[in-house]
Amino acid sequence: MGRTSQAVLTVLYVLTTVKAFEMEIIPANRIVAQIGETLILTCNATGCASPSFSWRTQMDNPLGGTVNNYITYSTLTMNPVSIVNSHDYLCTVSCGEKGKKEKSIKVEPYFFPSDPIIEISPSLVAGEPVTVICKIPDVYPSNRLEVLLKKEEHVLHEKEFYEDESTNTETKTVTYSFNPTAEDIGKDITCVAKLPISTTGFEPKERVTSQKLNANFGPQNTIISASPGNLSMEGDPLKLTCVTESNPPPQIIWRKHLADESIQHLIENNVLSIPHARFTDSGLYICEVINPVTNITEKATVDIVIQGAPNIAELSVEPSTTVQEGENVSIQCSAESNPPPKIILRRKSDNADMGPYSEGRILLPSVTFLNGGDYECVAENKFGKSKSEITLNVEYGPKNTTISVIPATAVKEGETVMMKCTSSGNPAPVISWKKKKATGESEKISEGATLTIQKIKSQDLELYECEAYNQFGKEEKSVKLLVQGRLEKPDQMIPVIIAFSCVTAIAVPVVAILIYVFRKAKINGSYSLVKALRLKV
Numbered sequence: 001m002g003r004t005s006q007a008v009l010t011v012l013y014v015l016t017t018v019k020a021f022e023m024e025i026i027p028a029n030r031i032v033a034q035i036g037e038t039l040i041l042t043c044n045a046t047g048c049a050s051p052s053f054s055w056r057t058q059m060d061n062p063l064g065g066t067v068n069n070y071i072t073y074s075t076l077t078m079n080p081v082s083i084v085n086s087h088d089y090l091c092t093v094s095c096g097e098k099g100k101k102e103k104s105i106k107v108e109p110y111f112f113p114s115d116p117i118i119e120i121s122p123s124l125v126a127g128e129p130v131t132v133i134c135k136i137p138d139v140y141p142s143n144r145l146e147v148l149l150k151k152e153e154h155v156l157h158e159k160e161f162y163e164d165e166s167t168n169t170e171t172k173t174v175t176y177s178f179n180p181t182a183e184d185i186g187k188d189i190t191c192v193a194k195l196p197i198s199t200t201g202f203e204p205k206e207r208v209t210s211q212k213l214n215a216n217f218g219p220q221n222t223i224i225s226a227s228p229g230n231l232s233m234e235g236d237p238l239k240l241t242c243v244t245e246s247n248p249p250p251q252i253i254w255r256k257h258l259a260d261e262s263i264q265h266l267i268e269n270n271v272l273s274i275p276h277a278r279f280t281d282s283g284l285y286i287c288e289v290i291n292p293v294t295n296i297t298e299k300a301t302v303d304i305v306i307q308g309a310p311n312i313a314e315l316s317v318e319p320s321t322t323v324q325e326g327e328n329v330s331i332q333c334s335a336e337s338n339p340p341p342k343i344i345l346r347r348k349s350d351n352a353d354m355g356p357y358s359e360g361r362i363l364l365p366s367v368t369f370l371n372g373g374d375y376e377c378v379a380e381n382k383f384g385k386s387k388s389e390i391t392l393n394v395e396y397g398p399k400n401t402t403i404s405v406i407p408a409t410a411v412k413e414g415e416t417v418m419m420k421c422t423s424s425g426n427p428a429p430v431i432s433w434k435k436k437k438a439t440g441e442s443e444k445i446s447e448g449a450t451l452t453i454q455k456i457k458s459q460d461l462e463l464y465e466c467e468a469y470n471q472f473g474k475e476e477k478s479v480k481l482l483v484q485g486r487l488e489k490p491d492q493m494i495p496v497i498i499a500f501s502c503v504t505a506i507a508v509p510v511v512a513i514l515i516y517v518f519r520k521a522k523i524n525g526s527y528s529l530v531k532a533l534r535l536k537v
Contacts, residue, residue, distance in 0.1 A: 019047040021098040025091055025105045032197050035111040038079040045072050048095035057087040081109050111140040111169050116191040116209040131177040134191035138169040147174045148192040185215045218246030219289040224302040234308025238274040242287035250289040257284040279336040282306045309384030310337035315377050325396035329364040335379035348374045369396045397473025398425040403466050410482045419451045423468035436463040
């Protein structure tokens with residue numbers, strides 16, 4: 001009896017410890033899923049060792065997702081969620097002899113991506129009718145949508161879309177017109193959009209946008225401010241700012257009156273900036289403001305003067321810096337400055353106090369080589385001065401050709417003669433030498449400025465011609481060498497004769513003395529040369 005009781009208790013224990021066959025869907029409640037996101041439904045079985053799973057919609061529509069089965073659970077993944085997933089999904093679990101079980105869950109896709117957009121059309125002008133338009137972009141399901149239009153806390157209009165049968169995301173619009181009063185200017189117009197889907201964790205359920213009512217006016221009280229001022233120095237930055245009162249903000253156009261009375265269009269902005277002001281930036285500036293809503297235009301002007309030291313704007317030679325002798329030449333210099341500069345244009349080689357100089361222009365009719373050289377333009381006012389130079393190159397044929405002969409044109413045979421030919425011209429002339437024969441023909445004998453004849457002979461004493469030439473002409477000069485006589489060789493007897501004469505001049509007195517001494521000695525029998533000399537002295 002004791003053993004039977006123990007066996008019964010064991011069976012009862014086993015029966016109570018074996019789990020019953022159950023299933024569940026996670027999440028368990030109604031699902032509100034945003035279109036474009038990922039949603040995973042999980043069907044879970046307990047109390048069954050090898051369950052089998054199946055998914056379907058109650059209307060047997062496509063699942064719109066991917067099924068993955070595991071040992072004790074199955075998943076249905078919707079990636080991304082779309083409108084086709086708006087169904088009741090049924091999960092069926094079969095467990096052999098234990099039978100099968102089913103559960104369902106409702107999936108409600110929605111899309112409520114952004115706040116409403118408010119438009120006031122036509123643009124509000126005080127005292128005239130206005131239409132307020134509220135747009136709710138890409139909403140789904142629209143049959144749940146509720147929209148309120150309010151002015152401050154006062155409800156102007158309310159609309160529900162319960163009867164809307166749209167099956168896709170759509171932008172819904174609510175329109176309302178009313179006559180604003182002066183007191184309405186500056187008040188908030190608010191559009192409240194609600195998508196009331198009752199479920200836990202659904203956000204957002206409400207979106208709100210506000211916009212103030214504004215009266216359009218102007219432009220008016222338009223002025224221009226100049227920084228640093230109407231008088232600015234050349235090279236400094238300059239900023240012109242156009243200020244006006246207008247609603248909505250106006251279109252701003254800058255223009256400038258040019259010297260020829262035309263108007264130059266600059267920019268469309270309220271600030272006109274000139275990083276480095278130039279003299280040409282001086283002038284009358286116009287700021288024109290246009291309100292495209294009220295169709296009112298207003299203008300303001302400012303006169304800008306740019307001051308500074310002169311800048312040489314042009315220093316030129318017409319027709320060219322290189323001209324031929326005889327051409328008409330004009331040298332022009334111009335400078336920019338404020339106040340206007342004094343301009344002096346002169347040739348640098350001329351005396352600065354004497355000229356010639358001109359206030360900006362020099363005319364050289366039938367220019368000569370004497371007019372060539374460097375020309376200087378000096379522009380000066382109270383702020384300073386500037387200089388610039390230009391070179392006038394005058395091309396001309398050979399001039400002033402001369403010949404010099406060393407030692408002279410009258411020479412003796414055997415001498416060395418050097419003849420040098422010089423000539424001016426631009427470009428520098430090429431010099432060559434010719435010798436005129438007795439027949440009258442000329443023979444070219446040398447090139448170069450210098451001709452040297454060593455130990456001249458009688459046949460060399462003829463007419464020599466120097467020719468200087470360039471592409472603009474040539475010039476010739478001639479010289480005739482004349483013979484004075486033959487150059488004699490030095491006489492070798494002259495030194496001998498001179499030496500003999502010197503010896504004779506000394507020897508004659510000596511011989512006379514010796515004869516006198518001998519005679520004296522013969523008479524006296526003896527004779528002292530010293531005494532004789534003394535006596536003689």
